[in-house]
Amino acid sequence: MxxxxxxxxxxxxxxxxxxxxxxxxxxxxxxxxxxxxxxxxxxxxxxxxxxxxxxxxxxxxxxxxxxxxxxxxxxxxxxxxxxxxxxxxxxxxxxxxxxxxxxxxxxxxxxxxxxxxxxxxxxxxxxxxxxxxxxxxxxxxxxxxxxxxxxxxxxxxxxxxxxxxxxxxxxxxxxxxxxxxxxxxxxxxxxxxxxxxxPAHPVDAEQELARTERHWREWAGRCRYQGRWHDAVVRSLLTLKALTYAPTGGIVAAPTTSLPEELGGVRNWDYRYCWLRDSTLTLDALMRGGYLEEAQAWRDWLMRAVAGAPAQLQIMYGVAGEHRLTEIELPWLPGYEESRPVRIGNGAYDQFQLDVYGEVLNTLYDAHAHGLPDLPHTWDPIVEIVDFVEKSWQRPDEGIWEIRGGKQLHFTHSKLMTWVAVDRAVRMIEEFGVGGQHRLEKRLQRWRALREEIRLDLLDRGFNTRVGAFTQSYGSDALDASVLLIPHMGFLAADDPRMLSTVAAIEKGLTRDGLVLRYATETGVDGLPGDEATFLICSFWLADNYAMVGRLDEAEALLDRLVSLRNDIGLLAEEYSPELRRQLGNFPQAFSHIGLVNTAHIIEARRAGKEVSLPSAA
The missing domain is CATH 2.70.98.40 (Glycoside hydrolase, family 65, N-terminal domain)
Structure with missing residues (x-):
């Protein structure tokens, strides 16, 4: 066992x-x-x-x-x-x-x-x-x-x-x-x-040990973060580097498959692929850590992977940009602690998710803002993506959490990210001169109008006045932790009254023992039986919101709690069960370690009275 x-x-x-x-x-x-x-x-x-x-x-x-x-x-x-x-x-x-x-x-x-x-x-x-x-x-x-x-x-x-x-x-x-x-x-x-x-002879173990130690210490020595959580940040960055496929720059969500979100349950997925949803936060973690080369390799992998028609953009790809990730079950494996089925491949790859368009353009915008060298011939794909969003942003989709219930909804986070896609394209023209502003003036005017249309729609339909919060989808009373990213994306300031009440609602209705769930599984929205544990990246997002509004003591306390949940050598899985006091889900999870790095930087910056490198709120 x-x-x-x-x-x-x-x-x-x-x-x-x-x-x-x-x-x-x-x-x-x-x-x-x-x-x-x-x-x-x-x-x-x-x-x-x-x-x-x-x-x-x-x-x-x-x-x-x-x-x-x-x-x-x-x-x-x-x-x-x-x-x-x-x-x-x-x-x-x-x-x-x-x-x-x-x-x-x-x-x-x-x-x-x-x-x-x-x-x-x-x-x-x-x-x-x-x-x-x-x-x-x-x-x-x-x-x-x-x-x-x-x-x-x-x-x-x-x-x-x-x-x-x-x-x-x-x-x-x-x-x-x-x-x-x-x-x-x-x-x-x-x-x-x-x-x-x-091989004719075994490798020289002592020589390879010396080379390996030298390699990792030289790499870790490039870390720019010197704050209170330095050791935890460095360990998270080393873990993130270990999850990188060096030949292409792709970074997998986790190195494992089918480690369950609930012991004995069916929520068991293959995470050995590269998700677009992680792209901006991954780039931020690498850049904040001082790893320009890795950030550039990730941006380059992203652009190769998404090359082609925007209508065919996937939510995830293989480490070399492979498109087909066919999901099958392995019946001869009983699963981790009898959690069946064991799956390889991931059938969510062909879902329609609107948020990925915002993830791609937000990553390109951040790359410009961080000073990464431009890739040639990127403007035409940007234009095609925004044109596709213009025609498709009102379509329902399966959302950031890859809902498998067969129910397509107007997810609030998805609409947020369509706004991000248009906003970042506009900003790349206005702030960096990408594409040439004079040549694109007519398109720019149309995109500004589209951005405002999406903004008003989201504010009107995404915020539920009965609940006092941005909810999971239009017309729903269900809470969803993905809306905690609204300030990160620059849509609203963290101290906007609507965000303050959203945070309060999530604190009250979407936490277990102070840690945040993705959403309430009992609503049945995902069409799967069983439950899942708290999702660690969501708790990092809550700590970020605390820091952004000056609740720094609470932000630090939550980050300290999350750091304490790591195992004895500093590794985090996808989820944590307060009831079982165990980590669950695929392990170690890039998203969790990315959250740790970014939250540590945001808290340190706010504590020092500095601005966090987030887009200014609309």
């Missing part, structure tokens, strides 16, 4: 990610890409779905773990009766093809170094790879301390400092050994295409 989410640590090489439990079990790893088939899938099933564990072969008295400072090198220290031992887990960063020598499809390495600290500790390594998300048993060839595991197009080369004891019936590789104080024993697992020769 898999461990609680809080027990997992993340290692990664900027093309894929592995999750290692507190007791040294690598339970999730997709190779060669973050969205490839998993070769270790115990996270979503049982032992026979694949894992690799290294742990003491004796009783463990105490256990501590940490990341080496400002890195993704994970250390777990076991204290046993006969001594103490340290397990060092990491993946050497891959180099993007544009930068140098190593191609994406070449070797990816997982390196695990066992270091003796005191006495002598008996240890056990057990590797049970299962390709195809735990379904396919590989062909194993073994000689001494080396082995290869092959299945279809994929293969793994395994190297152990001790002789392997293969269990052919169970298709697993075991090693029993002892480590004494001062010894360092390296285990390596290398992915390679099966049509190529296996």
């Amino acid at each position: 898999s461990a609680p989410l809080e027990h997992y640590g993340l290692i990664g090489d900027t093309t894929t990610v592995g999750l290692v439990s507190r007791y040294g079990s690598l339970d999730w790893l997709c190779l060669p890409r973050i969205d490839s088939d998993a070769c270790f899938a115990k996270l979503l099933g049982r032992d026979d779905h694949g894992y690799w564990t290294i742990r003491p072969a004796t009783a463990i008295r105490t256990l501590e773990r940490r990341y080496r400072r400002d890195t993704l090198v994970l250390e777990t220290e076991f204290a046993c009766e006969s001594g103490r031992v340290r397990l060092i887990d990491f993946m050497p960063p891959c180099v993007a093809p544009r930068d140098a020598t190593r191609l994406v499809d070449e070797a990816h390495d997982v390196i695990r170094i066992v270091e003796g600290i005191e006495g002598e500790v008996p240890m056990h390594s057990d590797l049970r790879a299962r390709f195809g998300y735990g379904r396919v048993i590989p062909w194993i060839q073994c000689a001494g301390g080396r082995a290869t595991l092959t299945s279809g197009p994929a293969a793994l080369a395994f190297s152990s400092p001790a002789s392997l004891d293969p269990d052919w019936n169970a298709a697993r590789l075991e090693t029993n050994f002892a480590v004494r104080a001062g010894q360092r024993l390296p285990f390596t697992l290398t992915f390679y295409p099966s049509h190529e020769l296996a």
